[in-house]
Amino acid sequence: MESGALAPNVRPDSLTELVNGALLATGSTRDQARAVARALVGASLRGVDSHGVRLLPHYLRVLAGGRVTRDPQLRITRTGASATTVNADNGFGHFASYRAVSEGCLIARETGVSGVSVINSSHFAAAGCYALEAAEQGLVAFAFSNSDSFVLLHDGLSPFHGTNPIAFAAPVAGQRPYLLDMATSILPWNRIRDYEAKRLPVPEDVAVDDLGHMTTNPAAVAALLPVGGTAFGFKGAALAGMVEVLSAALTGMAHCSKLLPMAGEDISTHRRLGHFFLIIDPVAFVPRAVFDAGLAAYLADLRDCASKAGTAALAPGDREWACHDKRNIEGVPLSSALRAEFLGIATELGLNATPFEG
Amino acid sequence: MESGALAPNVRPDSLTELVNGALLATGSTRDQARAVARALVGASLRGVDSHGVRLLPHYLRVLAGGRVTRDPQLRITRTGASATTVNADNGFGHFASYRAVSEGCLIARETGVSGVSVINSSHFAAAGCYALEAAEQGLVAFAFSNSDSFVLLHDGLSPFHGTNPIAFAAPVAGQRPYLLDMATSILPWNRIRDYEAKRLPVPEDVAVDDLGHMTTNPAAVAALLPVGGTAFGFKGAALAGMVEVLSAALTGMAHCSKLLPMAGEDISTHRRLGHFFLIIDPVAFVPRAVFDAGLAAYLADLRDCASKAGTAALAPGDREWACHDKRNIEGVPLSSALRAEFLGIATELGLNATPFEG
Numbered sequence: 001m002e003s004g005a006l007a008p009n010v011r012p013d014s015l016t017e018l019v020n021g022a023l024l025a026t027g028s029t030r031d032q033a034r035a036v037a038r039a040l041v042g043a044s045l046r047g048v049d050s051h052g053v054r055l056l057p058h059y060l061r062v063l064a065g066g067r068v069t070r071d072p073q074l075r076i077t078r079t080g081a082s083a084t085t086v087n088a089d090n091g092f093g094h095f096a097s098y099r100a101v102s103e104g105c106l107i108a109r110e111t112g113v114s115g116v117s118v119i120n121s122s123h124f125a126a127a128g129c130y131a132l133e134a135a136e137q138g139l140v141a142f143a144f145s146n147s148d149s150f151v152l153l154h155d156g157l158s159p160f161h162g163t164n165p166i167a168f169a170a171p172v173a174g175q176r177p178y179l180l181d182m183a184t185s186i187l188p189w190n191r192i193r194d195y196e197a198k199r200l201p202v203p204e205d206v207a208v209d210d211l212g213h214m215t216t217n218p219a220a221v222a223a224l225l226p227v228g229g230t231a232f233g234f235k236g237a238a239l240a241g242m243v244e245v246l247s248a249a250l251t252g253m254a255h256c257s258k259l260l261p262m263a264g265e266d267i268s269t270h271r272r273l274g275h276f277f278l279i280i281d282p283v284a285f286v287p288r289a290v291f292d293a294g295l296a297a298y299l300a301d302l303r304d305c306a307s308k309a310g311t312a313a314l315a316p317g318d319r320e321w322a323c324h325d326k327r328n329i330e331g332v333p334l335s336s337a338l339r340a341e342f343l344g345i346a347t348e349l350g351l352n353a354t355p356f357e358g
Numbered sequence: 359m360e361s362g363a364l365a366p367n368v369r370p371d372s373l374t375e376l377v378n379g380a381l382l383a384t385g386s387t388r389d390q391a392r393a394v395a396r397a398l399v400g401a402s403l404r405g406v407d408s409h410g411v412r413l414l415p416h417y418l419r420v421l422a423g424g425r426v427t428r429d430p431q432l433r434i435t436r437t438g439a440s441a442t443t444v445n446a447d448n449g450f451g452h453f454a455s456y457r458a459v460s461e462g463c464l465i466a467r468e469t470g471v472s473g474v475s476v477i478n479s480s481h482f483a484a485a486g487c488y489a490l491e492a493a494e495q496g497l498v499a500f501a502f503s504n505s506d507s508f509v510l511l512h513d514g515l516s517p518f519h520g521t522n523p524i525a526f527a528a529p530v531a532g533q534r535p536y537l538l539d540m541a542t543s544i545l546p547w548n549r550i551r552d553y554e555a556k557r558l559p560v561p562e563d564v565a566v567d568d569l570g571h572m573t574t575n576p577a578a579v580a581a582l583l584p585v586g587g588t589a590f591g592f593k594g595a596a597l598a599g600m601v602e603v604l605s606a607a608l609t610g611m612a613h614c615s616k617l618l619p620m621a622g623e624d625i626s627t628h629r630r631l632g633h634f635f636l637i638i639d640p641v642a643f644v645p646r647a648v649f650d651a652g653l654a655a656y657l658a659d660l661r662d663c664a665s666k667a668g669t670a671a672l673a674p675g676d677r678e679w680a681c682h683d684k685r686n687i688e689g690v691p692l693s694s695a696l697r698a699e700f701l702g703i704a705t706e707l708g709l710n711a712t713p714f715e716g
Contacts (some may be wrong), residue, residue: 079470079642079643080468080469080470080471080639080642081439081440081468081469081470082439082440082469082470082471082472082642083469083470083471083639083642083643085643110438110439111438111439111440111441111469112437112438112439112440112441112473113438113440113441113471113472113473113636114440114471115470115471115638115642115643117643117644140603140604140608153660153663153665153671154672155665155666155669155671156663156664156665156666156671157663157664157665157666158663158664160659160660160663160671168600168603170603170607178599178603180596180597180599180600182593182596182597186586186590187590203589212664212666227585227586227590227593227594228544228585228586229587229590231561231563232544232545232585232587234672234674235540235585236585237674238538238540238674239538239540241536241538241656241660241673241674242526242538244656245498245526245528245536245653245656246498248652248656249528249640249644249649249652249653249656250498250638250640250643250644250649251643251644252643252644252648252649252652253652255652255655255656255659256656257659258655258659278471278636278638280473280608280636281438281441282607282608284437284438284440284441284473285437285441285443285473285475285608285609286475286607286608286609286610290610291607291608291610294606294607294610294611294613295603295607297613297616298599298602298603298606298607298613298614301518301613301615301616302511302518302599305511305514305515305516305518306514306515306516306570307511307513307514307515308513308514308515308570311513313511313513313514313518314512314592315599316592316595316596316599316600
């Protein structure tokens, strides 16, 4: 009787085992596989499903195809007292980015502030993963990456910028980190696919078709509007541009419209993406107790604000951490299609398929 | 006959002379007056009228009242190889902020990246002024400041965050700097006053009345929505929160809802505002020629994008620089009310009143 019920959620450990195992079986080194699994399962736990474990099949394809290096040799060059470049050797972006943040944290503890560029990288996944890594070490961090064209300029007719995310995280004493992780488009691209799967219209003022006309039909969406929508999209477009300056001009890597598309057919050519991180040690500016008390007072006042019926005043990350705690216990829900895909991968690669059966 | 025509624009030199002279006559030191005049006239030239010379009467009141120190002694403390704090001694924010950026540029040239906090400061004016200062020296910079409560949280009913601006500027070889200068509210507060003066409704989904209900009546506006509006305002609210972390928690100064209001009746108590700057020397990451070529290629592709009829694809700053060039030649337009106020100030303080007559 139980087998007729909805598919059960999958425990995070089982997801980590699958991502790790599948990447190893496809030729990745252990360290690189571990970084990818950590980023994907972390995002899935926080409810960022668009940048979670659903990316695994894509990653396996590009690893097998040679777009992504199986055994990247990270090369770290300290270019200034507070500046470092990590050459990702065309491995997975998660591997180079976690390492970049670790290096950046060491430097920021020395000098107060650090900047780290990543060059010759690949897909960034959820920007929040890397800002979070620094916050968990007690530091404040920004993470930026450009991506291939999906988003209109303000008043634009065809896609130019990527969804160019901005992440920012800060440590909060006795609580989970403050965590902003946003696309500079009004919605992330994969949210459109969610609407399509659920046969729901996309909201008004969010997306256009391939003629540049506003559409609510998810199947017709060709490009997204920048944050701010029709009237105020110049703000989102400007933030996306800031991300280009940091992750393309400042790294010597290509800008949005010159990048090889993530979803393109060529899976053997390196995409050579750039990312950029800024890390700040709060104690270089104020005593830790002052920082902790100030941030706690701000967050307490924020969460105390009056809110519309049925809503609550939330700080960035509150919703994600609540989801994390719930999914950590109840497991991560997977669509039946993704579950079937995982079952196929596990079976084909001789991994434990049990969590994805039934 | 000419005297019956519309009031002529005022030359920027005359505005600088008025701002400088009026501040000096009210007791400010020469250096401080010069910094304020530079920020205000620069903003007016770029068309940022909300943060331009219209602020002069307010500044004279708070200088006379003692909220702002007449002869601030800036104290600069290098707290790390890449970290410095500027204590503004409760003088004008412009004076401390230009100095903070100068210090930050020196450090970034040494170490690659710098962070500068400003403490015990006052009104920030246009955030873009300070990011621009770094870009004009060949560096990339962010500028952040919080402000008193004007903006709803997402789904909020009463104001919490300030309009908490983010500025970002980058040098562009052979061109004016890339310049993003945005409130994290959907509109700046003073734009509402513009709609009121012009007897126009404010746009939909921008502002609420004092019951938290959406309104298009500028006279009824009690609070602004964050960037993203009703549906996606969590993005603007998160960016505003990022500004609080940087300019309040990281400086030990108060957050939005604890600040003395800029427009409040108490003009003798120091507001003790905090600001924060991050400065990056591009050559710590890529050769100058690579940075220049990459940024130029990105901007050329951006400006080449197809755009709706009657619009053009603009980079952040393009509109402002065009306005700057026009107003530099044709002068700055002033409302008749502001012109009359300037005439009164000039006359009362024994300054040259001629540019504001007729």
